[in-house]
Amino acid sequence: MEHLFTINIKKILSQAFGEDAEVVYDKSLLIQYINEKTRSANKGSKARSGFANLYALYVIIEDYVKRGYDNVGDYSNYEGAVFGELFMRQRELPFGGKLQNHALNNRMNSEFQKFFPNTEYIPILRNFETNRYWINEHLLKLSFKGKVYNIASVILQMIDEYIQTKQDSFRRFVQSCTDLQKMGKSSPEQVEKFIIDLLAPNVDARLFEIVSYAILKYYYHDQKIYWGFKLFHLKREALELYKTGRTNANDGGIDFVMRPLGRFFQVTETLDFKKYFLDIDKIQKYPISFVVKSMDDVPEITKKLRENAYKVYPIQCIIDKYMDCIEELINIPILINRFKEAMRQGYLNKILEEIIVQSRVEFNFEEDEED
Numbered sequence: 001m002e003h004l005f006t007i008n009i010k011k012i013l014s015q016a017f018g019e020d021a022e023v024v025y026d027k028s029l030l031i032q033y034i035n036e037k038t039r040s041a042n043k044g045s046k047a048r049s050g051f052a053n054l055y056a057l058y059v060i061i062e063d064y065v066k067r068g069y070d071n072v073g074d075y076s077n078y079e080g081a082v083f084g085e086l087f088m089r090q091r092e093l094p095f096g097g098k099l100q101n102h103a104l105n106n107r108m109n110s111e112f113q114k115f116f117p118n119t120e121y122i123p124i125l126r127n128f129e130t131n132r133y134w135i136n137e138h139l140l141k142l143s144f145k146g147k148v149y150n151i152a153s154v155i156l157q158m159i160d161e162y163i164q165t166k167q168d169s170f171r172r173f174v175q176s177c178t179d180l181q182k183m184g185k186s187s188p189e190q191v192e193k194f195i196i197d198l199l200a201p202n203v204d205a206r207l208f209e210i211v212s213y214a215i216l217k218y219y220y221h222d223q224k225i226y227w228g229f230k231l232f233h234l235k236r237e238a239l240e241l242y243k244t245g246r247t248n249a250n251d252g253g254i255d256f257v258m259r260p261l262g263r264f265f266q267v268t269e270t271l272d273f274k275k276y277f278l279d280i281d282k283i284q285k286y287p288i289s290f291v292v293k294s295m296d297d298v299p300e301i302t303k304k305l306r307e308n309a310y311k312v313y314p315i316q317c318i319i320d321k322y323m324d325c326i327e328e329l330i331n332i333p334i335l336i337n338r339f340k341e342a343m344r345q346g347y348l349n350k351i352l353e354e355i356i357v358q359s360r361v362e363f364n365f366e367e368d369e370e371d
Helices: 006-027 029-037 051-066 083-092 102-115 152-182 188-197 205-220 273-282 298-312 316-323 332-344 348-362 366-370
Strands: 124-127 132-135 141-144 147-150 224-230 233-238 240-243 256-259 263-268 288-292 326-330
Touching (some): 006 029, 006 147, 006 152, 029 051, 051 083, 051 102, 051 124, 051 132, 051 152, 102 124, 152 188, 152 348, 188 348, 205 256, 205 263, 205 288, 205 332, 205 348, 263 273, 273 288, 273 298, 273 316, 298 326, 326 332, 332 348
Parallel strands (some): 263 288, 288 326
Antiparallel strands (some): 124 132, 141 147, 224 233, 256 263
């Protein structure tokens, strides 16, 4: 499948391999995989970026190139890249600050096999005892016309180009937010439409989490509760929602926490019951609310979760125990209603300002702001 970023990929190949570029593209499963993973490059900041699996490839191939195996040396005798070094390197890359080890350990290989079920090769090789990693050199070396072409360096160039393209799109997104902020009072309808569009099911998961947080923060902002340790000495306190860290963080299944009620919120884009149950297990079955990137009605989501869970756990009391831990399901229509309620309370510009602040943190724009 060709898309806008395919032009960039073929340009890099043409610069490296000249008239043989098209043959290299057709013969390389890795390049075709990268082509699939970079479809969102020219779709703007809202589209899913898919950095995790690309970065797993990137850091291992980078290690391969740095050690000179793309030119000389017997890679089969290499002791392998150290997991800790690969893990830290992927977190140094743009948008990689909170990536976990899943792509390195399994997800990249699993997805590659889904794309190319007939190939006998998997890209990432691993020794479970030593926790060392290798790139499968069979996928890097292409032989035809009596020549051997090593594509390691061009793969790094392709991923670098994709990173730059996504960085540019996120910068434009933040700039659009800033421009709307300046004209917010004169054109509130534009701001409202812009924010609602960010709640679409196909929006980048990180942006959806950021916008959800901004909306819920100001939806709950003016709600007060009375609490205390003595019946005749109660405090009157507004509900406050806090973001616990960056998106996709390994924080035990808690994306937002509310004080003083102690409510937990987790943002998800899946209806796979295993993800919900895993999050519930992580916090020892403490009640948790899920913000779901779905247009489905809440009763329909609940029904799907129960029915799919029953296929794996055909014991009703087990399913009931997990389902009782779901304090609330907040879908996209509910989020939009809460956004409109916060707007009526006069928080439209505050919500947009929060989106800007969180986006700058998430997409590493602090330095740009200082400049």
